[in-house]
Amino acid sequence: KDTINKIAAGEIIISPINCIKELIENSIDAGATKIDLFIQNNGFKMIKIQDNGTGIEKSNFALLCKRFCTSKINTYDDLKSIATFGFRGEALSSICTISNLKMITKYKDDVIAYEVEYSSNGDVVNKKPLAANQGTTFVINDLFYNVPSRLKSLSYTKQELKKIVDCISKYAINNQGISFSLKRLEDNKMLYSCKENSTLDDRIRLLINSSISKFLINLEDVHDEDLGLIKCEGIITNLSYCNESTQFKKTSISTNKMMVFFINNRLIDCEVLRKHIIQTYNAFLPKTASSPFVYLSLFINPENVDVNVHPTKKEVYFINDEEICEIICGNIKSILQSQDV
Numbered sequence: 015k016d017t018i019n020k021i022a023a024g025e026i027i028i029s030p031i032n033c034i035k036e037l038i039e040n041s042i043d044a045g046a047t048k049i050d051l052f053i054q055n056n057g058f059k060m061i062k063i064q065d066n067g068t069g070i071e072k073s074n075f076a077l078l079c080k081r082f083c084t085s086k087i088n089t090y091d092d093l094k095s096i097a098t099f100g101f102r103g104e105a106l107s108s109i110c111t112i113s114n115l116k117m118i119t120k121y122k123d124d125v126i127a128y129e130v131e132y133s134s135n136g137d138v139v140n141k142k143p144l145a146a147n148q149g150t151t152f153v154i155n156d157l158f159y160n161v162p163s164r165l166k167s168l169s170y171t172k173q174e175l176k177k178i179v180d181c182i183s184k185y186a187i188n189n190q191g192i193s194f195s196l197k198r199l200e201d202n203k204m205l206y207s208c209k210e211n212s213t214l215d216d217r218i219r220l221l222i223n224s225s226i227s228k229f230l231i232n233l234e235d236v237h238d239e240d241l242g243l244i245k246c247e248g249i250i251t252n253l254s255y256c257n258e259s260t261q262f263k264k265t266s267i268s269t270n271k272m273m274v275f276f277i278n279n280r281l282i283d284c285e286v287l288r289k290h291i292i293q294t295y296n297a298f299l300p301k302t303a304s305s306p307f308v309y310l311s312l313f314i315n316p317e318n319v320d321v322n323v324h325p326t327k328k329e330v331y332f333i334n335d336e337e338i339c340e341i342i343c344g345n346i347k348s349i350l351q352s353q354d355v
């Protein structure tokens with residue numbers, strides 16, 4: 015059983031970034047307005063995430079790191095709590111299996127906080143009361159300590175760190191009103207910092223390193239219930255940006271930073287959408303132009319989202335994807351036509 019758990023965990027958490035992504039999402043779901051991360055050895059030695067969310071009720075401690083333990087109810091009425099995809103209630107149990115996990119939490123209605131330590135099979139091995147502010151802190155020590163093959167294959171740590179910073183930057187864009195920070199403990203260096211009241215432009219600048227506010231256009235809400243597209247919001251840059259900017263050539267691979275997609279509040283890759291958008295812009299632009307910056311937040315009927323494609327859930331497929339991309343890009347096209355000709 016232990017081996018099965020370890021394999022399952024290894025499929026969900028394949029690098030520190032997967033772990034960090036899951037923890038950030040949990041903090042956001044808990045209503046946090048402040049999320050602070052600390053890492054040591056790019057997350058391999060330690061990941062610590064501190065939030066000021068609701069905290070966790072004492073009655074949930076025992077099951078928290080067991081598989082399929084989730085408190086999240088998925089309703090259609092509340093877009094915020096809409097079912098995302100797959101792997102519900104698997105993140106903490108997976109992380110716990112392949113690391114040393116400790117939690118400090120103070121539930122909003124409690125006077126006292128607790129520090130709780132878990133064993134690799136998700137049992138509480140230590141629990142003690144202490145003083146702390148409302149919210150939850152997870153401390154993940156020695157990720158992959160018992161998965162040597164994983165440790166070895168992940169020696170390209172510079173890439174890892176970039177991915178972590180990009181990931182946080184993107185969540186900051188999708189969650190205005192929440193402050194985010196990332197500190198490296200070896201040298202106390204602040205690697206990322208975004209205040210609660212930072213504007214969208216500030217948040218974009220932290221990702222792509224340049225201010226693009228004068229080029230930004232709001233996308234009107236696009237939706238089509240029949241296709242399962244409940245809502246699509248976002249921003250795009252106009253054609254002047256692509257013509258003037260020298261930042262990311264369309265041909266360069268760094269366009270990864272320039273397309274930020276969220277589906278049901280989860281950061282994802284979506285090749286179909288990316289292709290459609292690039293095609294839409296290409297129709298207006300010379301070959302030498304820069305890549306546009308595009309941030310889209312889609313809400314798709316969770317029943318239409320395919321959860322079983324890739325264990326890390328980054329590339330996502332959904333029913334009617336071509337049609338949905340066409341609707342969104344039709345909208346982008348008419349905006350570009352009216353703006354820049």
Ligand code: ADP
Pocket residue numbers: 036040041044065067068069070078083084085086101102103104105106107150
């Ligand atoms: P899921 O997010 O799919 O429910 P997880 O394994 O990620 O599963 O988390 C399990 C449960 O632990 C959550 O449903 C939530 O109740 C609780 N939890 C996790 N992180 C936090 C947090 N930062 N604040 C409050 N509750 C949390």
Ligand code: MG
Pocket residue numbers: 036039040103105
């Ligand atoms: Mg979760």
